[in-house]
Amino acid sequence: MSTPPVLTAVAEDYLKVVWSAQEWSQQQVTTTMLARRLGVAPSTVSETVRRLADAGLLEHAPYGAVGLTAEGRRHAVAVVRRHRLIETFLVQVLGYGWDEVHDEAEVLEHAVSARFVEALAEHLGHPRRDPHGDPIPDADGTEHLPVAVTADVAAPGEGQVVRISDADPALLRYLEGVGVVLDARVRVLDRPAAAGVVGLAVLGPDGPGREVDLGPAAAAAIWLAAPGEGSPPEPLP
Template structure:
């Protein structure tokens, strides 16, 4: 659907300023290059996208409004599935991809009201306001930060297996972490989880603390802000 293209173009650069190409769109949407090229051309003709030959794809102001509306739908549905229906945070992305196209604007705003107008989804991604306002926290990938006290602000939902692993080791939104030195030779970083509510006393460690060695993929999926 056209809305999916607009949403992907916006989401691709939400946290990292990467160039959005037709190749990137084909990979993220799981469709062929020719399909992407034709759809992008059609959306450009409709005044929703911009695309220079062999260049990057961008949103027009109208396209951005439509994209943010779809992002809002998706993230509100994810939040509803977790907070009301008891889904795990690793289960909701694909469900929301389907449901976001099946609900009305009225339903979306009723969801927002029922949930208390949340400003982020279960993974920490900001939920755009009804007027399109987005408040992105000043977060950085854990892999790139200096050693010290940090707090988890966002975890990428791209890999459900990683989400399940992080849940097992006690890392979730708002967890307080003490980040150690990166071990570049082995590709890991030591992290001390300080979130009391996620303590695992069965691990034989002090309540509220657990040491974990994270690989680079996990370190880049976890976004943190100063504090702890």
């Protein structure tokens, strides 16, 4: 994959958010959603989206969804790759907690070169996912997304945790404390819908362990795959 030309940090943030919003969801990206995720005024989003569309990086019909052009996607994937490799480095090499790395990577992703990123990937053994289970795109843009559903809509039964959203560091700390971490085997419990909670039992070598009741928002942050299908294949040497 050729190296995209350098963009401003603001432009990269917009492209990354548009791409990331649809990575695990089919929902349309709107200027209202972008304003909420980026923490800026809707008027600012509208103006920036217009400029990025004029630059051939975004597509946006008036009052319609915001999408990436082919060029915009190349930029977005490059930023995502940098961000997730940096998060992985911070956890695996520097000993950061998985709840601490997002903000650090947000800053560093705009400061490192393409050469540094590929050296980082080589040093880490070309990992396929970051500490939260988000796939790390290959250098050519290929992504390895597991087939998974969120715990709030999963049917009762056994599953494997393959991704936990990093949007709420406090939730990450809580889930780690109760054993709901990447690759953990869990059982979705059959709770009455009226209870308004999703029950998970963490499975260990000796059977079900601790049971945890989660609200809908917390359960929606946890992605489950069928047992044995959650871990991405290791890259070839």
